[in-house]
Amino acid sequence: MIHVTETDEIRLIEAEEVPTRFARGWHCLGLSGGFKDGKPHTINAFGTKLVVFQGEDGKLNVLDAYCRHMGGDLSQGTVKGNEIACPFHDWRWGGDGRCKKIPYSRRVPLRARTSAWPTLDQDGMLFVWNDPEGNPPPPEQAIPVIPGATRDDWTDWVWNETIVHTNVREVIDNVVDMAHFFYIHQSFPTYFKNVFEGHVATQVMKGKSRPDSGQRGGKGPKLLGNSSVASYFGPSFMIDELTYHYEGFDLESVLLNCHYPIDENSFVLMSGIIAQRSDVLPGDAADQMAKTMSKFILAGFDQDVEIWKHKARIDNPLLCEEDGPVYQLRRWYEQFYVDVADIDPEMTARFEHELDTTRPVEAWQAEVEENLARREAAGSA
Amino acid sequence: MSVRQDERLAPAAPGVPMTEVDCARCGATVLARKSSWEQTSIQWSARAMAVCSTPPADGHSTCPALRESIARAAAEGRLPVLDEVAPSYGAEVADRPAHDH
Numbered sequence: 001m002i003h004v005t006e007t008d009e010i011r012l013i014e015a016e017e018v019p020t021r022f023a024r025g026w027h028c029l030g031l032s033g034g035f036k037d038g039k040p041h042t043i044n045a046f047g048t049k050l051v052v053f054q055g056e057d058g059k060l061n062v063l064d065a066y067c068r069h070m071g072g073d074l075s076q077g078t079v080k081g082n083e084i085a086c087p088f089h090d091w092r093w094g095g096d097g098r099c100k101k102i103p104y105s106r107r108v109p110l111r112a113r114t115s116a117w118p119t120l121d122q123d124g125m126l127f128v129w130n131d132p133e134g135n136p137p138p139p140e141q142a143i144p145v146i147p148g149a150t151r152d153d154w155t156d157w158v159w160n161e162t163i164v165h166t167n168v169r170e171v172i173d174n175v176v177d178m179a180h181f182f183y184i185h186q187s188f189p190t191y192f193k194n195v196f197e198g199h200v201a202t203q204v205m206k207g208k209s210r211p212d213s214g215q216r217g218g219k220g221p222k223l224l225g226n227s228s229v230a231s232y233f234g235p236s237f238m239i240d241e242l243t244y245h246y247e248g249f250d251l252e253s254v255l256l257n258c259h260y261p262i263d264e265n266s267f268v269l270m271s272g273i274i275a276q277r278s279d280v281l282p283g284d285a286a287d288q289m290a291k292t293m294s295k296f297i298l299a300g301f302d303q304d305v306e307i308w309k310h311k312a313r314i315d316n317p318l319l320c321e322e323d324g325p326v327y328q329l330r331r332w333y334e335q336f337y338v339d340v341a342d343i344d345p346e347m348t349a350r351f352e353h354e355l356d357t358t359r360p361v362e363a364w365q366a367e368v369e370e371n372l373a374r375r376e377a378a379g380s381a
Numbered sequence: 382m383s384v385r386q387d388e389r390l391a392p393a394a395p396g397v398p399m400t401e402v403d404c405a406r407c408g409a410t411v412l413a414r415k416s417s418w419e420q421t422s423i424q425w426s427a428r429a430m431a432v433c434s435t436p437p438a439d440g441h442s443t444c445p446a447l448r449e450s451i452a453r454a455a456a457e458g459r460l461p462v463l464d465e466v467a468p469s470y471g472a473e474v475a476d477r478p479a480h481d482h
Binding site: 202231352 | 384385386387388389416417418419420421422423424425426427430440441443463
């Protein structure tokens with residue numbers, strides 16, 4: 001017998017080519033201390049190769065690594081004074097991108113200027129301002145100072161870097177993706193809200209601990225849950241003020257989640273963590289805590305990467321009402337890929353979206369209990 | 382990349398579109414949507430931002446007066462709530478066995 005089903009249109013996944021342009025905005029290239037050894041450093045970013053070097057004046061400089069003379073790789077060169085000298089013919093380039101000297105020539109030719117990225121050395125991190133239009137960074141888009149980063153009662157950064165082979169939009173989408181925190185990261189969100197305004201995209205999330213995850217179990221004080229306010233300041237740098245609620249006390253931490261594109265199909269994903277020392281978490285205990293958190297975050301990256309490795313790029317996600325505002329997030333994100341003159345007011349207008357977590361919490365609670373029951377049954381068998 | 386529309390906001394039935402709501406305190410007009418009594422979306426405009434008398438200090442809070450105005454609009458039926466307009470659709474239809482047709 002033949003059943004004739006409804007001729008519902010099949011939903012097709014749509015995806016345009018990934019943009020070949022790189023986002024305008026501040027990008028963190030990592031901890032700045034590592035670049036301050038008087039040697040040039042190679043960074044593959046924004047579809048090219050960069051050289052990062054510190055001049056004698058102490059300033060960190062970032063230039064396109066390919067010498068405009070004959071294409072030599074400046075990141076294989078030598079720092080001489082405040083300039084980087086090309087290993088090929090010793091042409092000297094200043095942090096402003098201009099050729100300052102050619103030792104074997106009487107004159108520097110006209111147009112001897114290469115790409116230079118404005119830099120910022122703040123809170124122990126090196127940032128570069130990327131702008132396809134070549135404009136200077138507007139002051140209102142400055143990366144906020146993180147007080148804990150320079151305070152003695154907070155730990156130093158525990159830093160991770162990993163290369164991910166996909167387009168950066170995948171990591172941005174996580175801002176609005178509440179459900180993946182349960183299914184991928186073994187978290188249990190109970191409150192979820194997003195606010196986009198100007199160049200800032202914020203995720204407010206509260207969660208409770210997952211007794212079935214086994215990741216936070218063991219000895220020590222009981223973890224009840226966490227509260228997180230995480231904001232992208234521009235296209236690539238997220239500061240997450242993350243509080244862990246333990247029985248009897250709170251633990252304050254700051255988690256950075258940031259990236260820079262290598263090219264349109266790969267990026268360097270980084271995390272940085274600091275935790276506040278306190279009476280319950282003095283001295284080394286806080287450092288240990290930050291290290292443990294870092295491992296947890298790194299495991300989280302791996303969980304995301306495993307999904308990204310196999311998934312399709314999708315411009316038309318099919319959403320249910322318990323999903324976050326993916327389209328509005330991408331509308332916000334688009335502002336960084338168009339000329340400033342072409343930014344639509346809709347891209348930067350304030351948008352707020354608070355999820356109803358009633359149904360997700362019910363479903364997830366049931367799933368957690370099933371997992372615990374199954375574990376108990378397996379344990380007693 | 383081109384920016385696409387969120388189909389959940391499409392005005393076609395059985396969905397509910399973004400709908401204008403005025404803040405009872407300052408008169409700012411925003412677009413709001415509720416898929417349930419607990420869920421709220423708010424789209425501000427530059428004009429609404431300029432009119433708002435007490436923007437939240439921390440950037441991610443929702444103005445309490447506006448929140449109340451939206452809740453009242455929903456309670457009074459001026460702002461449709463999807464759960465009320467269309468308590469269920471989609472899955473139940475899709476799950477119906479083929480021989481029902």
